[in-house]
């Protein structure tokens with residue numbers, strides 16, 4: 001081990017600090033991106049403004065201590081890796097129907113389900129109405145880009161749909177075979193405007209919020225409650241549930257909620273434990289992050305143990321576009337890379353991002369974009385197929401293989 005420029009004989013951080021951040025003095029500083037991956041140095045304000053600031057190789061201890069005062073935000077730009085290749089794939093076009101919004105198309109095993117002003121219709125290849133659903137009216141709401149409106153989810157076997165009001169209070173589970181509503185959902189009136197309606201089909205169950213801080217599981221065929229437990233008392237948690245995403249096998253459930261201050265706190269619930277007898281598993285989830293004022297960013301599962309979340313940083317006002325990766329078992333952050341921004345799906349280890357230019361494909365193993373389908377704006381995904389619905393046409397792209 002050598003003596004580093006900071007004066008310590010310690011492990012090198014592999015990054016630099018300005019000469020004013022090596023002492024025990026505390027000083028606010030910027031994270032200044034170097035242009036190599038998402039690496040950054042730490043610089044005080046005068047140095048960040050200077051043309052040729054004096055920078056020193058820091059030890060891990062000096063760097064981490066200085067970083068606790070990195071309140072000023074980011075400077076510079078990250079490296080965005082693009083190794084685009086021809087994505088190939090096949091295209092199919094079917095007749096479509098007008099969805100109520102871009103959250104109102106969902107996958108079925110052999111087609112797609114759309115929620116129009118006239119009800120729920122199966123697309124593929126001929127449109128056919130399957131059910132009618134009307135939820136209680138809720139007043140319009142918009143807060144920091146969070147717009148109240150309808151959203152549609154489907155079970156993997158295609159038997160059931162969840163028709164809900166995102167950023168709202170109400171929803172319903174519909175049996176698509178009979179067209180009947182089997183369960184009405186209500187998560188109460190305590191800040192539902194902050195999050196999409198928490199609902200997900202997990203194996204043969206449907207999990208949904210039944211209060212701001214509570215999830216329950218039901219049999220979607222009958223509406224029977226499967227997770228009865230005390231509603232009040234010491235075990236309830238101060239956590240506002242948000243969007244729910246099951247892991248590929250259904251072993252775990254990711255919830256994108258928040259806590260007061262406010263902080264966005266994505267958590268992972270152990271469904272295997274919950275359905276295996278640990279009745280309070282949703283009340284002691286694994287926390288992945290705590291991000292000031294930031295929740296509702298696109299999220300996904302790369303595999304049963306790896307979560308990806310868009311944007312890099314700990315504060316809504318100090319973020320860079322990209323992806324943060326977490327180990328869902330330990331709760332640790334395991335990597336970041338810059339670039340992706342937009343609605344996101346995961347499939348076979350790749351990220352599919354509906355960006356402004358079109359559908360981008362990113363390989364998180366390299367942190368690089370590997371392709372772009374220009375002008376294609378899908379709003380739903382099923383097993384590697386992506387569906388765009390506009391002008392009464394459903395356009396589906398499937399990568400080959």
Ligand SMILES: [Zn+2]
Pocket residue numbers: 018019020021043044045046047048
């Ligand atoms: Zn300085």
Ligand SMILES: [Zn+2]
Pocket residue numbers: 004006007008010058059060061062063
């Ligand atoms: Zn040092």
